[in-house]
């Protein structure tokens with residue numbers, strides 16, 4: 001049996017790249033080059049050592065990837081498709097690296113840009129774009145991330161200041177953050193507070209022993225009578241719509257990011273099954289393996305088309321959060337299933353970090369959980385269809 005070379009790109013069967021503008025292609029290519037040459041060699045080792053690769057921050061910043069959608073304040077003002085492509089290429093390297101960029105861009109810089117005072121924007125956005133200041137986003141609490149309305153962290157007015165008490169759990173970048181955007185209940189409703197790392201009463205503790213996102217920092221944050229000046233409150237939003245609007249942006253990036261992880265897995269198994277000879281023929285010559293590879297390509301293609309359309313809707317200002325939930329659900333499910341199946345196709349080699357699927361598979365356990373679990377995304381879509389809130 002001879003193998004003939006496909007005219008199609010196996011990682012982009014519907015040629016989504018042909019839909020991109022020249023500028024969008026340029027963004028994708030420059031991030032892809034950085035990921036191949038600088039990030040991938042570092043990420044595997046960082047994952048194994050359970051450490052965040054600080055050395056990549058300045059390079060990510062130089063490429064303009066921090067706050068890339070913001071216009072001004074030292075940020076390039078790229079469109080939503082470009083932000084998606086950035087996430088896709090970074091996550092092709094590792095979900096931990098993409099998480100760092102997502103949190104800084106969508107969960108910290110975005111709320112400061114959208115809801116912050118001019119003084120807060122001037123102070124934080126240029127420094128965050130350069131990677132000189134790091135941010136984190138604290139919404140989740142230990143009593144249940146899926147139900148943010150049960151928030152216990154609270155702030156009380158005291159003269160010109162606020163006194164903040166409570167704790168947050170599972171916070172990306174928590175121990176390295178110069179500024180933590182913390183959502184807390186007040187007598188006026190939920191508000192966002194910029195808590196600075198050296199404010200007395202604010203402490204953080206890294207969560208060790210993770211088997212997922214090992215190249216990303218995750219922490220618990222504690223607030224014990226932290227005095228936060230009024231100047232550090234985000235003036236532009238009150239209520240859960242503040243943090244939820246950030247989550248919609250971050251979820252959008254995730255829909256693209258996980259495509260990159262899935263592409264890395266498919267790429268690996270196409271190569272592996274072409275070389276691996278069992279029963280006198282390469283694995284890729286068997287029907288069962290071809291069906292599994294074809295199914296991976298089908299899922300990746302579906303995910304790509306969903307994210308592309310999502311990006312177009314977002315750039316037209318017509319995006320609905322429910323659409324993002326459907327895509328986050330679909331694309332994370334596709335990626336984790338692909339990673340798990342790729343791990344299996346590699347046999348014993350699949351458990352080694354020398355091959356990418358097990359690392360992506362473990363990372364995707366976090367990605368399918370954070371920013372709203374799969375069930376939460378399904379219930380958001382269900383509510384849209386029926387008009388009934390089934391969360392409670």
Ligand SMILES: Cc1cc2nc3c(=O)[nH]c(=O)nc-3n(C[C@H](O)[C@H](O)[C@H](O)COP(=O)(O)OP(=O)(O)OC[C@H]3O[C@@H](n4cnc5c(N)ncnc54)[C@H](O)[C@@H]3O)c2cc1C
Pocket residue numbers: 103136137138139140141142143144145146147169170171172173212213218366369370371372373374375376390391392
């Ligand atoms: C690595 C990592 C990084 C993270 N980074 C951040 C961060 O930077 N900032 C931040 O604020 N948070 C962060 N999170 C928290 C994340 O968003 C939460 O873990 C997530 O929202 C789920 O909350 P939970 O872990 O409390 O699970 P729970 O809310 O306790 O959910 C447990 C289970 O119950 C299911 N469930 C929930 N509600 C229902 C229902 N109504 N019906 C049926 N089933 C239901 C869920 O789907 C899940 O399977 C991070 C998490 C991880 C793992």
